[in-house]
Amino acid sequence: MAEIREVVQLGHPLLRTQAQYVENVQEQRIQNLVDDLIATVGQANGVGIAAPQVAECCRLFIVASRPNLRYPYAPTMEPTAMINPKILAHSTEAVKGWEGCLSIPGIRGLVPRYQIVEVEYSDRNGKLQKQELTDFVARIFQHELDHLDGIVFLDRME
Numbered sequence: 001m002a003e004i005r006e007v008v009q010l011g012h013p014l015l016r017t018q019a020q021y022v023e024n025v026q027e028q029r030i031q032n033l034v035d036d037l038i039a040t041v042g043q044a045n046g047v048g049i050a051a052p053q054v055a056e057c058c059r060l061f062i063v064a065s066r067p068n069l070r071y072p073y074a075p076t077m078e079p080t081a082m083i084n085p086k087i088l089a090h091s092t093e094a095v096k097g098w099e100g101c102l103s104i105p106g107i108r109g110l111v112p113r114y115q116i117v118e119v120e121y122s123d124r125n126g127k128l129q130k131q132e133l134t135d136f137v138a139r140i141f142q143h144e145l146d147h148l149d150g151i152v153f154l155d156r157m158e
């Protein structure tokens with residue numbers, strides 16, 4: 001009898017409710033998508049990528065700033081998944097900077113973006129994060145957030 005009691009206590013996967021099972025599958029899907037996006041942005045030498053760019057309709061993107069030709073002083077950061085991201089506040093002035101887009105190869109343009117943004121998002125572990133982003137990282141965040149709303153940098157060029 002012990003082994004049956006043990007199985008029940010351990011919550012054997014087969015004993016989970018349907019809702020728990022569905023939740024578990026969805027969670028695994030998000031984790032897989034995050035891993036795929038991090039691999040893709042690395043292979044593409046990008047500094048960010050949004051789920052809609054790989055035809056996944058969910059409010060999720062990766063910010064992966066690192067020094068590059070146009071932004072040699074860009075900080076190097078661990079590629080960070082940002083889920084349900086939003087801008088809580090921003091500086092008044094916008095600064096123009098060069099942008100490109102993995103979905104619009106070969107084109108670069110000068111795009112105005114807020115220099116400072118206060119942002120909120122859930123990380124890949126579901127923890128709510130609140131941060132102040134500045135300069136190039138703030139630019140990437142705004143570029144990726146636009147992708148979630150179907151906006152590309154060409155739409156913002158003056």
Ligand SMILES: O=C(O)C[C@@H](Cc1ccccc1)[C@H](O)SCc1ccccc1
Pocket residue numbers: 045046047048049050068070071098099100101102103139140143144147
């Ligand atoms: O298409 C994307 O979302 C990725 C862009 C992100 C980006 C955001 C802001 C400014 C520039 C790019 C790619 O990383 S495009 C490749 C790239 C990398 C560094 C600088 C310019 C373009």
Ligand SMILES: [Zn+2]
Pocket residue numbers: 100101102103143147
């Ligand atoms: Zn883009």
